[in-house]
Amino acid sequence: MRLRNVRGSRNIEDRRRTGGGGKASIGGVGLLIVLAIGYFAGIDVTPLLEDVPQQQTAPRDLSPEEERAAEFSSRVLVTTEAVWTQVFDQQLGRSYTPPVLVLYSGVTQSPCGGASGATGPFYCPADEKAYLDTEFFATLSRQLGAGGDFAAAYVIAHEVAHHVQNELGILGQVNQARQAAGQTQANALTVRLELQADCLSGVWARAVDGLLEPGDIEEALNAARKIGDDHLQARAGRVPQPHTFTHGTSEQRSRWFATGYKTGKLASCDTFSTDRL
Template sequence: MRLRNIRRSRNIEDRRRMGGRGKAGIGGVGLLVVLAVGYFAGIDVTPLLQGGLPQQQSAPRELSAEEERAAEFTSRVLATTEDVWAQVFPRQVGRDYRPPTLVLFSGVTQSPCGGASGATGPFYCPADRKAYLDTEFFGTLSRQLGAGGDFAAAYVVAHEVAHHVQNELGILGQVHDRRQAVGQAQANALTVRLELQADCLSGVWARAVDGLLEPGDLQEALNAAKMIGDDHLQRRAGRVPQPHTFTHGTSEQRARWFAIGYETGQMANCDTFGANRL
């Protein structure tokens, strides 16, 4: 993705200098499986790490060169989402777009939606209209989950911003209310539709930044969508896929809805809640 001449967003809150990384109590393949499930299956795996989560440190620390590069990359990608949705919202929704703040953290942090760690993965909190990202996640995405490439990482940022778009449209609140009125399996099914819609909206963003894409970028995003499907992650964790437990959708569904957004560029085509087939 060509970002050299793209501005850096000012809507970044960097908490990483106050964060520290400890050693997890689970090693090797076991830790990989736990983290993979936590990142993408909507499960807080903190109890599984048996006290081995990174601990917040009070003393400031210096950021590594890799962390600085991750912050610059993230801020530029965030700027592209601001520019895209500032144009798409008035044109397709009829009102102005209010961008979110993206919080960068290291290890652990707090939000109005609760505590977060690298094990719980990137998330969006509607209470403060902020997205939260541990930049170490980019390495996990590439090295451990098989979704390498800068556009795969950009897709992660765009997906969390897409949840903010849903919040701006009132969709998050509506889904929350409906989830409270149904059983767990139905609540999971609603969450799947919510996540697939965010994938589709990420595709709308990707179409709008097509001029910044390099050969292979689109394939990186589609591969990332496949690598984080519920069925793929459950198989990777040694489990038989159980659709009633899915919270993000299958690999095929995630890639297909991203492609729908990319191919059409229309938010109206991202109505996963009205779709007969996911």
């Protein structure tokens, strides 16, 4: 993705210099992949982490790699701001208020609860902020096999897409419906929510087509496949259980991203009315 001439966003809150915990170590298993699989596959990894020591860290300098991750995230975020401002205006006739992206390392706090590598990237509607431990980019590439800068950009775009859903009132409606549903139905609603966010990420990708390089879209599609519930549950040694899915299968995630990319239309991302996910 060509971002060299793209300015950074001002909506960045970088908490990585202070607080947080040191990265823990799980011998032989690999903490990052355990946490990523736990988040994306809906597997409770808490028992694996109970005996892992956490070390509080003093204020510190950021490594060059961390500085690059922040710059990259800031530039990707500003593209989402431009895209959704335009889409909201042209397709909805209304204004768009962008979210803040919180960068953290190890652990942090949010109104939605404590955040750590175990939660993965997430969006908190209570403060309208997206949270990202930039170490997840390494997890995505080295552990999950989804390398490339546009795969990382897709992760950011997906969390911003949840903010778009919040702006449209979809998050509140779905959360209300989930509270009144049983676990299986609540999971099914969450899948539709996540697939819609994938589709919205595709809408963003189409709008930034001028910044894309050969292979970028395939990087995003590969990332979507690598973090499908069925793929991650199988990778974790489990037989995929569709009733436990919370994000959708690899095929569904990549297809909905592609749908958004092909159409560029919000209306094409209505995952709640279709009979075929």
